[in-house]
Amino acid sequence: MNEVKTALVTGANKGIGYAIARGLGTAGFRIALGARDDTRRNVAVAQLRAEGIDAFGVAVDVTSQDSVTAAVATIEREASRLDVLVNNAGIGGRTDNGAQDPTTLDLDVVRTVLETNVFGAIRVTNAALPLLTRSASARIVNVSSNMGSLTLQTGPPMAAYAPSKTMLNSITAQYARRLTETRIIVNACCPGYVATDFTGHNSTRSPDQGAAIAIKLATLPDDGPRGGFFDDNGPIPW
Template structure:
């Protein structure tokens, strides 16, 4: 079977895309006529997600991608390069919220390290591997899925703020990564932004969020398809009424 993609086709890669917000983002981009690679660590879950989308007529493709495994990341980049030759959109969605949740003083270093491996170091690994492909695009966009819990300003102003040491600090670090990459790539017109989808019902929060995954995908999709001259180095968050506003650092 010919797996090559037309050079005129817009192409996206979404990590952690076999379920939840990642799957919804992939589905939304496919609905806009794009070819989308669904990156997933688990091959069975990833191929099952892709099969469901292909059955609806979408050009969805699976790529095995464990963001904590450099060999897996490199192999994914090689697959995209071989089949597509470039990349227009990267959505760094893969993330973890460790459970059970402990107080900061009772959170182990191993728990923090494991969280950072996915939420921070994984983003660096994937972004760096995909940048050569993004640089071939005339309108490359990078979206990092963050959280309101990564806002240091909100945490400092609210004593009732959830005290999730590993998760909160990893998302704050992700916000810093977003700005750093945006500043480097600004001259190349590659737009890099952080997006908090809002209170979305996912496996991470026991499906307690106010928004569906499809609703939570709307803002990431918007930022992934910004027009030329759009913002870069920003963080935005969605409200329950689907409006959006800047997320304080």
């Protein structure tokens, strides 16, 4: 009998992150549910367990190296290795008073968004790599957005958020290149415009629908694609 695989999903107490955790849990993964808020994290873990999913909470603030280091130590104690990392934690950033209009861009907003959306993903990935290398078939999935596509240029101008996803896509490709000779497969995905707190629930697309592409990339076969950017319909133009 195969050992149970463990997946860490950051920002997983609600929305797409929770749907990804639930989907992977339903597929048989043990879930390390990463979130900053203790109360929300505990509630989310309890909800997964009520559905028969093996889950445990991991306190993690991706903007803090100390927090990330402690989170990885928790996973090592609980599971000894990591098979899947989904870097889902992300923020949109303030938009009031032209904060993300490129002509009036608030650089503090840019820094704040990059700290979570890009530096946070790097922080968690690098801290988790020693545990991922212990897996026979590790997968890293970075949850991005087609707003980061220089080809598509979707959505309204958001000059902090959109470039943060462009950079996340680029760093995904860098990880994939660096890890090409390893068993760690790295890709990015776009969940689409999903009804969550992030979008003010202004969509008919459910979190489960948004989570599907991340779950697919998290469970790729060993000959699966590396360094790509995908949504439900396949590769996304960069």
